[in-house]
Amino acid sequence: MLGYYILIGGIALVSWLVSRQLQSKFDHYSKVALRNGMSGAEIAEKMLSDHGIYDVKVISTPGRLTDHYNPADKTVNLSEAVYNQRNAAAAAVAAHECGHAVQHAKAYSWLTMRSQLVPLVGISSTLSQWLIMGGLILGIAAKGLSFGYIIAVIGLIMMGIATAFSLITLPVEYDASNRALAWLKNKNMLGQEEYAGAEDALKWAARTYLVAAIGAVASMLYWAMQVFGRRE
Numbered sequence: 096m097l098g099y100y101i102l103i104g105g106i107a108l109v110s111w112l113v114s115r116q117l118q119s120k121f122d123h124y125s126k127v128a129l130r131n132g133m134s135g136a137e138i139a140e141k142m143l144s145d146h147g148i149y150d151v152k153v154i155s156t157p158g159r160l161t162d163h164y165n166p167a168d169k170t171v172n173l174s175e176a177v178y179n180q181r182n183a184a185a186a187a188v189a190a191h192e193c194g195h196a197v198q199h200a201k202a203y204s205w206l207t208m209r210s211q212l213v214p215l216v217g218i219s220s221t222l223s224q225w226l227i228m229g230g231l232i233l234g235i236a237a238k239g240l241s242f243g244y245i246i247a248v249i250g251l252i253m254m255g256i257a258t259a260f261s262l263i264t265l266p267v268e269y270d271a272s273n274r275a276l277a278w279l280k281n282k283n284m285l286g287q288e289e290y291a292g293a294e295d296a297l298k299w300a301a302r303t304y305l306v307a308a309i310g311a312v313a314s315m316l317y318w319a320m321q322v323f324g325r326r327e
Contacts, residue, residue, distance in 0.1 A: 102317055106310040117299040121160070124184040124292035125176075131284065135177040135185035142193040142278055143171070151196045153189075155179075162188050164195035164209055171196055183285065187293035191300070205266045205287030219253035226250025227311045227318050247322045254315050261304075261311040268291055268304045272297040292298050 132139070139153045151169045155178040156162070162174050171192045177185045198206040230247025276294055279285050285293060 102313055103310075104311065106306070110303070110306045110310065110326070113299070113302050117296075117303060118160075118187050120296050120299045121184045125180065125182050127183040127289055129181050129183065129186060129289055132181055133186070133284075134179055134181050135173050136179070138186045138284070139171050139173065139193050141276075141282075141284075142190055143318065145198035145278065145282065146193075146197050146200065146220045148196055148200050153178075153202075162192050162288050164192045164199070165325065166195075166199050168205070169196070169199070183289040183292035184296055186285060187275065188290070188300075189295045190275035190293070191271050191297055194274035194278075195267070197274050198267070198271060203267075203269070203270065205263055209260065209263045209267055212256065212260045215256050220257040222250060223235060223250045223254035223257060224318070226253065227322060233319060234291040244322070251315070251322055254318060258311040258315045261308040264304055265301075265308055268301055272301055 134154050136155070143149070143151055143153070149215065151171060153171045153173065155175055156172040158174055159176065160174060161172070162177055163172050164170070165172060171189075173189055173192065177188045195206065197203075227247045228252035230243045230245070230250060233243030233246065238242075276290075279290060279293060
């Protein structure tokens with residue numbers, strides 16, 4: 096277990112450093128005012144309109160960095176700061192979330208796959224580790240009892256679903272950012288400094304998902320070694 100705690104601690108530290116850098120970037124680019132004077136909400140509405148998407152609503156949601164696209168009710172949810180502010184950071188986030196709406200409209204395969212996994216992820220991410228640990232404990236207590244091993248394998252499969260979700264999220268997020276940046280550039284929405292800020296902010300946002308995916312894979316590999324290693 097010590098190895099697991101070291102692994103989790105290391106990943107948590109990297110995640111914290113990336114998140115802190117992301118926050119710093121957004122704080123910095125929030126001070127870069129847009130030459131066009133458009134708010135995040137206006138940026139989002141224009142991007143949707145330019146892509147011929149008229150059945151998606153842009154709404155404000157409470158909190159900070161709570162921005163997301165909800166494919167279930169077709170809403171682009173922008174945090175209050177992004178919704179109202181008129182800066183490079185707000186433009187980047189608003190366009191990125193609309194990138195997901197464009198993916199949905201075009202039936203982007205990776206987004207479809209991720210949406211299909213959502214109902215399973217909530218359950219699997221909560222129970223998987225407990226099933227693995229419980230199965231291993233049963234196996235040790237009963238000196239290799241097959242029932243304990245089966246429980247551990249079921250937990251590992253459930254962890255695999257959550258890990259797959261993290262991996263599938265990567266192309267979804269990177270593609271949304273690429274769509275956002277391409278639109279911002281092609282439509283000449285931002286000045287050179289504003290665009291550079293938006294691009295940098297989205298790169299750091301994507302790195303948070305990358306760290307999460309690496310952590311999920313590392314954790315799964317660790318538990319897989321614990322489960323299958325004890326069968327040897």
